[in-house]
Structures are given as structure tokens and as C-alpha cells.
Amino acid sequence: MAQLAKSSYYYKSLGKRKGKLPSTHTPNRNGELITNNEVVEQIKAILSRPFIDYGYQRVTQELRNTGLIINYKKVYRLMKENKLLYPTIRVHPLERKFVRYTVPRVSKPFEVVEIDIKYVYLYEERRNAYLLTLLDVATRYAPVWRLQHTMKAEDVVTALHELKSHPLVKAVYEGWQTTIMIRTDNGPQFIAKLTTQAIKDLLFKKENIRKATPQQNGHIESFHSTVERLVVQQYELNTLEQTKAVFDEFYHVYNNKRIMKSILYKTPSTILDMWMKGQVEIKWWNHKNKLIFREEVSPKEPTPSPQISLVNNKIMTTLI
Secondary structure, eight states: OOOOOGGGOOOOOOSSOOSSOOOSEEEBTTSOEEEHHHHHHHHHHHHTSTTOOOOHHHHHHHHHHTTBOOOHHHHHHHHHHTTOSOOOOOOOGGGOOOOOOOOOOOSSTTSEEEEEEEEEEETTTTEEEEEEEEEETTTOOOOEEEEESOOOHHHHHHHHHHHHTOHHHHHHTTTSOOOOEEEEOSOHHHHSHHHHHHHHHTTOEEEEOOTTOGGGGHHHHHHHHHHIIIIITTSOOOSHHHHHHHHHHHHHHHHHTOOBGGGTTBOHHHHHHHHHTTSEEEEEETTEEEEEEESOOOOOSOOSSTTOOOOSOEEEEEEO
16 A cells, blocks of 8 residues: 555564463363462462472473363463473583483383482481382382491392382282392492392392493482482481481372373372273383373283283373
8 A cells, every 4th residue: 555565664573472462360170260370379389399399291280180271381381480490401412422221121010120229418427328229110119218327238138028028019919920120230239149149039030230321220310310309409418317207208209299201190109009900001112111091991811910901992101
């Protein structure tokens, strides 16, 4: 209409946000509308719990569990606006070294258990304590742990006996021979004759990772990273007794309350309970363990528990 060529004028921003304005309310399953401020307060309540370090994806799942109908994008926006996002750890690309991970193949809980020791410094005593953890690869459940001033082969043997007699392990292997594979590094406590003989006596199997390859023990190494971030860096650990009390609470939250993306946004104890009820199964696909929800149960093949069977209807999958 003005008889001006398009090349002679340009768009001038008005300083406003482009596109549709963000929503100010969030619906729930009851049809009610919740303001963004109320949602932010719920997010703060979730993140204020001890030993919880959720990002926006797990926070979204927790909000959905309370009845809110909300997606990841909105949770990310609200957390970013209120500075609730977990700090991103950035590594210079030149410093990264890519390796091929060796993932142990599992088909049921406690089939492969990774064991490792972590140093925990006690400030008041001015010495290290040793944290020994036994971690199930399939469910991420930590059934046995020990915190002591020293950690010898006989302490590892005691932990292995505790694993064999643990109620959840007995429930999984009820009526079946307990053929647990123990995966460790090459520490002196793990290659000692006493430990090797105890593993044979308990009818376990054992494999050692290769030297300088902690990625082959990746699940327990990742767990230790979580311990470092949520316990060691957050608490002033002074004495052994005080530290044991902190870790007792941490392991309770880790096993029973802290959901994980790698296990279908469930807690380790929930996944273990669902497996024993036949609601999930583990499949090996593309060199990784895949955890799968089951929709139906059909008694076609024998399994460790009469409640468990294989089915073809799959609802959702995730990678362990």
C-alpha cells in the first residue's frame, strides 16, 4: 500500500517476548487451577528434602504424582526463573576421554552386585573412614553397607554374608539357587584369599574389572558420586558415630524415597517390589539392560517367583 520495497525497511523489536504468553496457572486432575506461585512453592518443598538433588525432569514427575497436569517445559521455565535448577557441571571438550563402557547383563534383581569402597574424611577425628557399599545393578538397591575406621578382607566377608541372608535377596531367590555375581575392582580386600574363599562357600560368582577401568564398575562409581554430592559436600562429618547416623538416613532415603530416571522414575525399593509382583521385567537390548513395564501377566515360562511371567504387551521402556 505504501509502495515501498521490502528490502528498504526492517522489523523493529518492541522489546516484548515473542510468541504466546506463558501460562499463569496449572490444572490438576480435579479440574482446579493452581497458580504458578503455588507450583513454585511445591517445587521448593520437593527440593528442600534431605538427600534430594532433582533436576526439572524428576521434579516434573514428583509434581505429576501429586495430581498436577504439567509438562517438562513449564517446570524448567519456573525453576529457571526462580533459580532452582541444579548447577550444570561443564567439562572442557579437550579434557573429555571417551571410553566404551562394559555393562553387566542382568535379567533379575541381585544377579550382579557391584562392591566398592569410598573414603569419607572425619574432620574432628582427623582421619578417613571407609564406606563399603553393595549395590544391585538391576534395581540400584543398596541392601548392605558398612562404615568403619578400617576395612579389611574379613569385613568384606561379613558384608557378603549379610547379602546372602538379606530378606529381599531371599525373597528374590526363594526356592532357587543363589547365583549372585560379585563385581569388584582389584583392591587388596577384594582379591584376598579370605574373600575369594568366602565367595566360593556362599556359592557366589566373582569377576574383577580390569586395571584402570573404573567404568566397568560404573553403577557403584555413579553411586559414590551421589554420596559425594549429597552427603560429603553437604554435611560436616566429625565423628564416626555421627557420620553413621547421617548415612543411615541417606541410605533410607536413597532406597525408599529418591526416584531415579534410570529406573522408570521410581525408587529402588519400588522397582524391586514391582519386579517381584511381575509388573516389570528386564530385557537385554543394544548392549544395555532395558527395564520394561508389563501390562498383563501370562504363566507361559517358569520364573523365580510364581507371581512373575513373561508377556508381550509393553507400555513404556527406559534404559538402566
